[in-house]
Amino acid sequence: MLTKEQIAFYHENGYLRIEQVYDPAELRAMSEELDYIIQNFANWGAAWRGPWRKVVMNEEEDSKATLVAIHEMQHYAAAWTRALMNQRLADSLGQLLDSECVEMHHMTLHAKPPDAGAPFPMHQDLPFYPHVDGRYLDTLVHVDDADEVSGCIKFLPGTHKLGKLTHILGPETSPHLPTDQFRLEDAVSVPAKAGDVVVFSIWTVHGSNVNHSGKWRRIVRIGYRDPHNLQERGQAMGRPGIIVKGVRPKVEGQQINVYGNWTG
């Protein structure tokens, strides 16, 4: 269980690193099965696009920038089904959400290959899967160590308190915040070890730099919510998620139909 200090740190800063959630044997299986998914199913052309790239990368970095991504690895590998169900993580999320029930919402791989891994501009995760309120936590499961050189996650502490921010959107760019107002250089780095999980609010502003190390930096984001917090649109819309803690509450305006999807 999280301590009072850890919970207070999360509420103040909008993020929290939880050390060694996965033991070495679990992590080995997650790592091996992720490599299989990367080689056989993942999209190697997933680097985020847009004019912001010229601000955060030089020409050489821009030409090489590569991101390997795929959604819902629990559909490919049992180690990842077990990973999303981790009970220590679920209980910690229940504490942070102050909720008896926690629902898994989605899973996404962000793998930065050696020496070429693409950066992320500063953004909230809100535009990708907007929800009515802030009772939504993203978790970054670290499959490899991540540090400054390999492009670890960076946060602007306390920005979750700003609530929903307006992002730059469009067909030619990935959603992001204005680069002159929300700067990667101002963000706090949160290095983490393989097996650690970094939790943050759907409203916390974050980003990361190019991977300049000679090693992979593989991170898997798993999103979880209080089931009372209804989704408005976007990724993983239209399907109920797996309950990882407690039992689903009855929520007005939300019902599962005979096909196992939301009605209406």
Ligand SMILES: O=C(O)CCC(=O)C(=O)O
């Ligand atoms: O993997 C990273 O470095 C950044 C990930 C990110 O921005 C996200 O998961 O929303």
